[in-house]
Amino acid sequence: MSVNTAHGLPFLPGNTFRDITRSAFHRSQTLGYKNGYALPRRPTVGIGQQALLSEHLIQSEINQLLTQTPILGYGTATDRPPLDFIPAHVAYDKKVLRFYGYFQQEVHHSPDERYRVRPVEICYYVEDDSMCVMEPEVENSGLPQGKLLKRHRLPKGQQGELYHWKDLNVAMDLRVYGTVYRITHCDPFTQEFMESQGIVLNDPEPTPSDPYTCGRRKPQLTFITPSDYDGFRQFLTMDRKVLRFFALLDDSASLYGEKRPVVMQYYLVDDSLDIREVQQPNSGRDPFPLLLRRQRLPKNIKAAGQTFPSCVLEVSKHEVEEYYSPKDFRVGEELRLMGKCFLLYDCDEFTRKYYEEHHPDIVLKPLPVDENPQEDCKMVIPPYNGFGSLEDSVQNCLSLVPEPPKKDLIKLLENDHKVLRYAARLDSQSPQDEGRRFILSYFLANDMVSIFETSKRNSGIIGGKFLEKTRIPKPGSTINNPEYYSPADFAIGATVEVFRHRFVLTDADQYVLTYLESVSEQDHIPEQTLSSLRRALRPGGHADLNHTREQPSDPTADEGVPASS
Template sequence: MSWYWNSHGLPFLPGNSFRDVTKCAFHRSQTLHYKNGFALPHRPGDEIGKDAHLSEQLLQQKINTLTLMTPDVRLEALYKMAPEEFVPAHVTLDKKVLRFYGYFQQDVLFSPDEVYRVRPVMIYYYLEDDSMLLFEPRVKNTGLLQGRLLKRQRVPHKERGDHYHYKDLNVDIDLDVYGVTFHITHCDEFTKEFMKSEGIILNDPRPMPVDPYTNGRKVPESCHITPSQFDQTHQFLTMDGKVLRFYALWDDAHRLYRETRTVIIHYYLADDTVEIREVHEQNSGRDPFPVVMCRQRLPKTLKPKPFPSCVLEVSEDEVDEYFSPTDFQVGQTMKLLSRSFLLYDFDGFTKEYFQTNHPEMEMKPIKVPKKVDIYHNRKRDVPPYNGFGSLEDSLQNCLYLIPKPPKKDVIKMLDNNLKELRYSATLNSKYPVDNSRRFILTYYLANDMISIFEKPGRNSGMIAGKFLEKMRIPKPGSTLENLDFYSPADFAIGAKVDVFGHRFVLTDADQYVLTYLESISNPLEIPSETLDSLRQKLGEGAAK
C-alpha cells in the first residue's frame, strides 16, 4: 500500500495536513474573456485558488530555462507595447440614451372652445444603434390616447434620404418625423455633456408654450370673503335624512279650465331646500311626471335692483332671505315661485319637529273637500269571453293595456311535478256510433290541466290519438269574473264532464287516484261521494 505525501514531506494522514497561510484567493478562475470586443471562451490555466496546473508548471519551467538563454538576434519590434484592446461601439455606447424635450401642435376642428392643443413629448435617442423613441407623458382626465407615440426604430431623414443621427439633433429646432413636426425645447444634463464632448454646441433652451385649453380649465382661486358664523357642515351632519312633509292643494287659477291638484311639499332640513311633487292618480289624463319643482332653495325676498334683470336665474347676492321652516304654516296659502299652495296637513315627523323646535306655532290640519270621481266609483264590467285563448289570458287583456302573464303557483308545480290522475271515460253522444269510443282522461296535479286521449278501436272507423291538448277546462256556467275549473273533487265514477260541447262519462280510474285522494291532509277538499264511488269501483275490480 502506497502512502500519499504532502508538500512538507509527511504522509497525508490526520494531523499531518497543514494549511498554506499565504494563500488568499480561493475562487475559480473566469472561463470567458474579451478579445477585440467579443466574448470568447477561455480555458483557465489556474485551479481553484490560483494554483497552477501541473502541465502549466512544467511549461513555466521550460519558459524559465529559455529566458536564461541569450538570443542571438534582438529585434526592436518584439519589445514594443501591445496595441490597445479594441472595443466595438455597441459595447461602449450600451445603455447611453440622449433625452430631448419638445412638443407638437394638434389642430382641433369644429370646436368653439379651442383651435389647437399643445402636447408635450419626450424624444429618446439611443446611441447604441441610432434609434429613436417618442413618448408623451400621461396626464389624468385629458381624454387623449397618450403614452408611446413612436416605438423604438431608426427614423428616416426627410431631406437627405438616410436616417437621423445625433449630430442632426439640437435645441430649438424642428424635427420632422413621418409628417409630424416636433419642436425641441431643451434636454437633460447627460445630453448636454455628451454633445459638448462631441464638439456640438447646443442652442439656448426655449420655454414650453402654454396650452390655452388646459389653462382655461384651471379653477381660479376663490376670493377671500368674510366667513359665515353659521356652520353648514354641522347642519348637514345633524339634519341629514330629516325631511318635513306638507300636504297642499295647488290652485291653477291662471289656466283656462281652473283646477285644483294635490301636491306634496318636501322641506329638506340638511340644506334648506324645497321640492314639490304632484300626487299622481290613475287615468287622470296626465303623464306620470310627479316633480312639479325640483329640489332647490327658494328665495323669499329679493334685494331691490336699480334696473330690470334680463336673466331668469337668481344668484345668492340678489337674495335677501330664503324660505325657512317657520314660513310653512298649515291652514294658510303661500306662494312658491308665483304659484299658490294651500297647506292643509302634514306627517308625524313634521308635527314632532314643530313641537320640539317651534312650540309657539300652532299647527292644526284642516279639512278639505274631496273630489268625487264618478268614473272611478263606477262598476267596471268585464266583457264576455270571446273564445280565443284561455280565460285568464282574456281577463289580462281587460285589466292591462299591455297584458301580463297570469301568475303561477310555483310551489304547487314543484311539489306535484310528474303527478297525474288517470280516468277511463266514454263519450255521451246522441249518435250510436260514439258509444263504442273509449277515452283516457288525464288530470295533471302540477298545473290543474286536463288532456284527453282516444284509445284505438279495431274497425271503429275513428282516428285514435290526441283528442284534447293540455289545458284548464272551466265548468259549465263559469264566467270571467267567477272562474271555476274542474278539480279531482269533481271526478267521481259516473260523473259527467263537459268539455267544450262534448260530454264525457267517467267509468273507471287508476289505483293511484284513490291513494292520492285519501292521502290529502284536508278531507273537506274531496267529497265523500267521490271517494265512495272510487272505493266501490276499484274494490269490484280487485275482487274480479
C-alpha cells in the same frame, strides 16, 4: 430667349430678332467646394452658355478700363486691390429679416366674440427674396397654427409684382391672398439691416390683446370676511327636523287652471325648502317627483345696475340680502314663491309645536279645504271572447304587454307523468254508438283530460284519439268563471259531459284508487267516489279496462303511468 440687334441699328421694335433654336437658359455655376470649403469663382460664360459682354471688348478698351483712374479733387490717388467676387446666395445666406405682427380673424355665428387677434411672424429671406408667415403654436388652442404660408415669393398686387424687402416697414399693412397682416415691430437685426440700406423704420406699435383670451382669464381672487354664525351647531341641533306645510297651488288665472294640492317641506338644518306635488290617480299629469327641488329661496336681492339683465336666474349668495325663514310661512295666509301663489291651509303636529316654542307670536289658522271624494273605480274584466284559453285572454286585460300566465311549477314537478285512467262508454241514443269503448286519461300535472277510443273489429268506426289534452268545464258553469272536472268528480257510474258528449265511467285503474286514498284528506275526496272505486276494483272486477289494454292504446295515455297491482 436672347435678343440680337443688327449692327448700327437702334434698339427699337422691328430692329431685333430672337433665336428660336436656342434651348439652354441656365446660369453658370459660381460657387465650388474643395475639401469642404466654399470657393467662389467668376462666371466664364453668360446665361445659356453665351459669351460674356466683357469678351466682346477689344484689347484697347480693356486696357483703358484697367488703367483709367478717377480724378480726385484733393489728395493723392491710391491703388486699391480688386474686391473678391462673392455670389448673392453666399453673401445673403442665412440672413433673414423678421417682422412681428398680427391679423384679425372674423368669427361668425357667435354671441361671445366677433373677431380674434392672432399674432404672426413674417420672415423675409434676403437670399432669394422669399417670405413665409408663421403663427406661434399655443397648446390646446383648437386652431390650426404653425406655418400659415409656406416659403415662396409673395405677390404684391394683381399686376404680377412681387414683394421686396424695400417694400416692408414697421406700422404698415401687408395684404397677401386677401388677408391683411399688420406689422407692429421687428427684431434688432432687421432694424440694423434696414437702416444700413437707408430705410427709415416707423415707430413700433403694440399688439392688441385678444378679447376672447382676456375673457377666459381667471379674475383676481377676492377675500370676503366669513360670518361668525355657527353652522355646525345648527347641524347638530336641527338635523332631521322638518317643518311640513300643506298648501294649494293657485293656477286658476291660466287657461284651464286649477288648484292643485302640494306639500312644502322646510329643512331647519340648512334653511332649505322643497315643494312636492300630491299625485292624484288617473289625473292625466306626468308624475314629476318634485315641483321645486331642495334649495334656499332668496327673499330680497340686491338691486343690480340698469345694464345688468334682470332675467338671469343664477344668483350668488353675495347678492342675496335675506332668505325665506320659518317666520314667513304662516298657516291660513297666501305665500308667493317663484312667481307662484300658494295658500297654506294646514301643517303637521311637529310644525305646530315648533311654532308654539320658537314663534309664539305667529298664530296658525288652519283653513277647511273642500275635497271632492273620488269614487273607487274597480277594474272590470270583459267577458271571454272564445279565442285562446281563458287565462291568455285575462292577461290581455291585466297589462298592456301581455305575459304568459303563470303555472304552478311545484305541482308540475310533483305530478309529472302521473295519469289517472278510467274506462268509459258513450251514452248516446243512436244505435251506431252502441258498444263504443273509451279510455279517459286525467293528467294530474296540469288538470287536463284526453279521451282515446279503442278499436273494435268490424264496427265501421275508426278508433284512435277522440279528444286532445284539454281542461273540461262542468255543465252549468259560466264562461267567465268556469269550474273544471277534478278527480273527486270521477266516480264509477258517474256521467261526464264533454262538449255535449256524455260518457259513463265503467271502470278505473288500480293506481287511481291508490292515489286518491293517499290524498283523500288533503284534496277532500268524497267518500262516495272512493266507495265506488273500491266496489269496482274488487278481484276480477276490472275486466273492461284489461280488455282495452289488449287493443292499441293512446301512446300519450300510457306514458309514465305506474303499473297496476
